[in-house]
């Protein structure tokens with residue numbers, strides 16, 4: 001958070017050196033340059049020597065450049081492939097890797113419970129300051145503040161609140177199915193990498209501020225969602241250096257990508273303003289915003305809470321869409337690859353009324369399909385940075401000092417052969433009839449766990465169950481043309497949430 005100030009102070013000092021040397025030296029440019037270069041050289045050399053030979057984490061293996069600077073990681077992730085970068089490092093250095101001067105990546109099934117479980121004292125790491133000054137439930141690093149806000153959110157996800165959401169989800173899912181049917185009848189491919197996003201953003205827009213993006217209707221990306229997704233792409237390479245985002249926000253707010261982000265935030269803020277105006281007129285549906293606004297009104301703190309309301313609205317949109325959409329895309333990719341499993345799933349679904357949420361939840365194979373997709377294609381592939389408590393902590397058999405950032409990427413955890421038999425294969429039955437194929441399930445936490453766990457888990461599961469059930473019952477799904485998902489996987493980007501490449505599928509309406 002101090003980065004913009006530090007930048008300004010150094011710029012000012014350099015200017016001062018220049019002005020002073022202008023009075024006393026024949027060549028002020030050269031003098032200012034020499035002084036600032038020798039200063040920087042001294043500073044960075046001492047930092048480098050310290051980080052390599054004296055730092056608390058010096059004994060942990062990893063690339064030397066990563067130990068010196070996080071810019072190493074920025075460079076490695078320039079194409080948004082952190083999930084693959086980490087896999088490569090694991091092959092080379094083992095399961096505990098120093099991926100930054102003050103950061104360890106630990107790939108062991110025990111880690112999620114250690115850093116997020118009920119006994120953990122870990123906090124959210126500096127990464128979550130990325131979006132400051134915006135504040136929201138998922139980005140606040142203050143535990144007391146988080147726990148307080150979480151209680152408000154929990155009201156919005158009670159079983160009473162969920163009934164109304166599920167009805168809206170079904171409504172949008174049916175529109176999605178109609179659109180797909182239209183394309184199928186015209187003999188056209190269905191680009192699921194667009195359609196599942198249209199669906200989830202429409203649903204979440206409605207839940208966040210009572211107004212969807214109408215993308216299922218217009219069959220086009222809404223400009224605000226475009227901005228949001230472009231801005232999110234920053235999280236791929238720049239997650240490693242959240243301080244740089246602060247510099248961008250304060251020093252170059254006119255830069256196009258920063259403008260995108262600020263433009264999108266402004267749009268959400270205006271929608272939230274309108275939503276607040278509509279509140280209490282008795283006409284609006286009980287969306288997530290309803291519960292958040294109601295809480296502020298009861299406390300008489302609506303104006304004070306405006307920042308929270310704006311940030312939380314963006315959170316609903318991003319956390320609810322950018323996670324469910326890629327999971328659906330990958331689930332249908334796998335179903336298209338495995339027609340036998342698709343048939344078996346359909347057979348199971350024929351036996352139940354898919355509009356009965358309770359009965360649908362009991363279709364083991366359907367839950368298996370979702371869990372297996374989340375294992376192999378996690379919606380949050382590598383993110384979830386935590387900071388160890390002051391006194392340090394033993395993680396996966398290693399002592400990690402306090403104040404260190406620790407991360408345990410789901411992408412790699414899901415591919416550990418010691419945890420899953422035939423780990424690289426998509427086998428939903430490992431969660432139903434073949435439990436022996438899960439050798440160590442401790443690392444499976446696609447929705448995280450403990451105090452920072454996903455508040456939308458129940459909604460997400462019921463939404464994904466319904467959409468998959470509806471589409472599998474109504475259509476036979478296969479690949480379109482010769483492509484077998486090469487672009488989907490090849491262009492997959494890890495930008496905190498997974499952003500899949502294009503996938504075109506063939507939907508055939510069943511008789």
Ligand code: HEM
Pocket residue numbers: 137138139150315316317319320321323324327374379380383384385445446447448451452453454455456457459460
């Ligand atoms: C496939 C679907 C989903 C997956 C895999 C998923 C996964 C996750 C994960 C891993 C976290 C922890 C992130 C972290 O440590 O920084 C999280 C947090 C969160 N998720 Fe989800 N999520 C999904 C759907 C949803 C939905 C539908 C919503 C709600 C609209 C939602 C809202 C949130 C919120 C608000 C948090 C922050 C919770 C807190 O800090 O207390 N998520 N989610």
